[in-house]
Amino acid sequence: MSAVARDMAPEPHDFRKAMGSFAAGVTVVTVCHDGRLVGTTVSAFSSVSMDPPLVMVCLKRDSRTLAALGQARTFCVNILASDQGDLAHRFARSGADDRFALTAVKAGVCGAPLLSGAVAAVECELHAAHDGGDHEILVGRVLRVVVDEAKAPLVYVRGGFLTI
Template identity: 85%
Template sequence: MSAAPQSHAPEPADFRKAMGSFAAGVTVVTTCHDGRLVGTTVSAFSSVSMDPPLVMVCLKRDSRTLAALSQSGTFCVNILAREQGDLAYRFAKSGADDRFALTAVEAGMCGAPLLDGCVTAIECELRDAHDGGDHEILVGRVLRVVTDETKTPLVYVRGAFLNA
């Protein structure tokens, strides 16, 4: 890596390609507001702190999930299992109203839906929101985790799911 530093921002396609080279787990962030289940696929997810337990997710500013989550104040990060690629695609579709139609869900302790078959469900209350350009960076305080250690996580890299 001996490329000279650039003084200007990269082209969007180049930036997308570079970020796509970083393997990421795949999650579906869900919430429930006014009895309506809402969710979207998210790969921008990370732990922030162990004490107190905090996680971070990034949602597009125009996302229906962000709007509902901001109102409900609670959400669940469902870490998808390797065999749930179809679920990731379904929740990634913009404007889709049938995201929960073929998926078994259970109401979590704070009302956010837990998706059946996931590796882990992390239930959170919204603690902070920060400007992230065209996204909102949300920090959630973890209230409860449910993990199935027999499942292998779904991984996304370079525009495809990694089948290990």
């Protein structure tokens, strides 16, 4: 980083506030590795390409989900429904071992868990990984999607959930 960029960098609190003002969908990225289910709440998710179908998700470097995904090489991005705020909170808690306890799941085509009641499930195989500072930027090649258009998505902005 150049000296100019370092001197101009925003305060972490201000940067977090600015990024929190950008409304984002809420997802839970899930992985099954060696029969163990892991997952975490993620708002940094986006489509990348239609041909081939690619998506991008960012996971913290110290995430158990990232470690499992690196081994399994497949994952599912579950796009949460407006009534799944409690699920988003449960999967966001650091170190929680009961994330799947109250949630119905079924194995997708790649083995990653699909969460019951989600707006959509995007099943992927790992296509590429890139350095993203304290996160890893993962690009997944989409294998299959499951969509429930009757459900409204959950949205996160300024520290709270909204429905549309």
